Amino acid sequence: MKVRKVFNNSVVLGVDERGTELVLLGRGIGFQTSAGADVDTSLIEKTFVPGGSTTAERLAAFVDEIPLEDIEVTEEILKAARATLGTHITDHVLVPLADHVSFALRRAREGAAEIEYPLRWEIQYLYPAEVAFSRDALRIIEQHRGVRLPDLEAVPLALHFVNAQFGAPDLxxxxxxxxxxxxxxxxxxxxxxxxxxxxxxxxxxxxxxxxxxxxxxxxxxxxxxxxxxxxxxxxxxxxxxxxxxxxxxxxxxxxxxxxxxxxxxxxxxxxxxxxxxxxxxxxxxxx
Structure with missing residues (x-):
């Protein structure tokens, strides 16, 4: 695998033998390397595949801003979601969901006011399975990150799981x-x-x-x-x-x-x- 572009010390854009672009995350993976060099595969901690309308650059920008610990807890959530909701919960949900989880955690730590989500009541009765699982996801987040997010956060989390059924790039x-x-x-x-x-x-x-x-x-x-x-x-x-x-x-x-x-x-x-x-x-x- 070759380096196509270095975003920072922890995020690079790689290209495999088939020409597929991959966003690679790992501590030090971009340090003292450049386009055309071989990727040090021992440093790869996470691999992300751009999909839909999400470009590699946009995906890399998301990944760069999300703490690795928040990505890891989101992976745990997705694993549980696939077991509960179905295999349509693919890894394409990982980055947008991790971005939301990370944002919610940051707001909670700062003591920010709760966000009033539109259609909150409609979402709760139209998508009961996704909302029920999202409440489980809040417990997973609390166990791994030590922060209890407001119960209302089950609403936007549920939308991500509903959205996975349609494979849409956003909500x-x-x-x-x-x-x-x-x-x-x-x-x-x-x-x-x-x-x-x-x-x-x-x-x-x-x-x-x-x-x-x-x-x-x-x-x-x-x-x-x-x-x-x-x-x-x-x-x-x-x-x-x-x-x-x-x-x-x-x-x-x-x-x-x-x-x-x-x-x-x-x-x-x-x-x-x-x-x-x-x-x-x-x-x-x-x-």
Missing amino acids: TVTLRMTEVLTETLGIIRAEYGIEIDEDSVPVARFVTHLRYLFLREQQGKKLKGVGDELKEVLRAARPREYDCGGRVAALLNQRFGWEVTADEVLYLALHVARLTDDATSTTEERP
Whole structure:
């Protein structure tokens, strides 16, 4: 492996035999070396691969500003996250998450006021698995770094784990998705005049379906294979729900420019039906 660029004594940009650029972190790895020299691989402590829109220079700048101990605790968090949330939590999350953890730790040590995160309530009920794990992550941080971050920090941590599903370079897409998910439930509330239990199984399934719909659209994939007969049966049996599914599809088109297929509308309508049936039955059971 060769040195392509030296950023400082601890961070260099290397290039391997296949021409892949790697950001290398290690105490003294950049000391008295220059472009074209062999990398002293014995000094490599961490290796980072640029991905998406993140350039090697930007990645190196992040790494240079984050204490190694904060990167190490973030690695522990990611290891636990993969075991709990799934293999979509890749190492591409490491640097942005470590940057956030390091910033939060610095603020906590300085006694800075808590940050009011937007959509905090929506995030907590739309992404319960990620929020629950993020509370575990706060305990991991406390164990390794001796600082107890505010419980509210579980909100932005959860967004990083949700964002990992979409492979987006920042949290913008996830925040926009959260806003649309909230608007979608608002459409259903307004249409049916019902209270929606955000902790219910139908809501969880509906939100999961919408998240995968977002993922399919991000990847340019479409649901296919639903017969026209089934669509007509649902349209005749549950016209209100079918229309509501169409309104959700129109919202997605308005916000993101997506052409949501008739198959997707069918599945949206089915989820609306399950959700409203559950809400109606819960209301009827109340004394």
